[in-house]
Amino acid sequence: MDIVEFFELSCGKWFSQRTSHHLAFQKAEAGKSDLIIEKLDPTAADVVKLCEQCGVDATTALLGLKTTWSGAMDWDPNKREGSTVLVAIAEPDQPHTGTLLRQHGIVSEAPIVGRYALGADEALTLITDHESIYTEERWWFASPNLRLRSSLLKQADGYSTSSFCSEIRMGLGK
């Protein structure tokens, strides 16, 4: 599996259960979301715009992935919505690792330039290191209809939060 196939397998409607463990406070919080994940062509406006914002040549974009989510945390009755765009950048002779651009759907938030690596076990590792915040995520498919994601957040004073998402495919398209 390469990054294009991984992103394509991610497309569809998903139900996501998320739990975060706050390590120092020894507290957990849980939430649920509905996700719609769509593939973006390398020439799509969102892809070109994100490349430009990151100072990356847009012709090196392999593809993008847009995740639109709607959900709530257990402690907060208000439903929240948002979207995230990822863009994978081709690197010559490096089919399984490369640069990954990420834009959370908040215009005021600067996009982040990170790295991805697709392992021999077909798990995708995403790493960002930005302004003293380091994140390491691992995404993998237990089956085509069950995607799992773990993530770890490290700040200046050490690891602060770990999270885990279990995502069940609810449909192929929108």
Place this chain on the structure above:
Amino acid sequence: MDIVEFFELSCGKWFSQRTSHHLAFQKAEAGKSDLIIEKLDPTAADVVKLCEQCGVDATTALLGLKTTWSGAMDWDPNKREGSTVLVAIAEPDQPHTGTLLRQHGIVSEAPIVGRYALGADEALTLITDHESIYTEERWWFASPNLRLRSSLLKQADGYSTSSFCSEIRMGLGK
């Protein structure tokens, strides 16, 4: 890192936060435990006994790991205690994969013979396939003092539960 080093790094006192996602019911449950993890020599009584129960030559045991836990789930005020013994079996010319024996501390429960694999990324994968129940676990150290574990349970009708533990080292010994 080999399995002996992985087990040795696991020894000590840990605080564990656990979350299980029940996939079909779209429900989560959380809990907390204190763990004491000790290394068992290959000639320790618990190791020899577990090898014998599994019909495995006890002289092939590399080492054992005993985890004693005390904790509670959020929905249940009663504290529960228990222990688990793991024994890694040496396999000629296979330093990074092998057989793993597991005994939960319930005498009536039969021990389980599974497999382990230590990846190039130093994560330990544990697989058991026993009476139509398949489990796949991944254990890894984010740092020497932060151990993470994900697990996935598959039954006859498909994947049923995923779990995630974040474990913080609270001390080196008992």
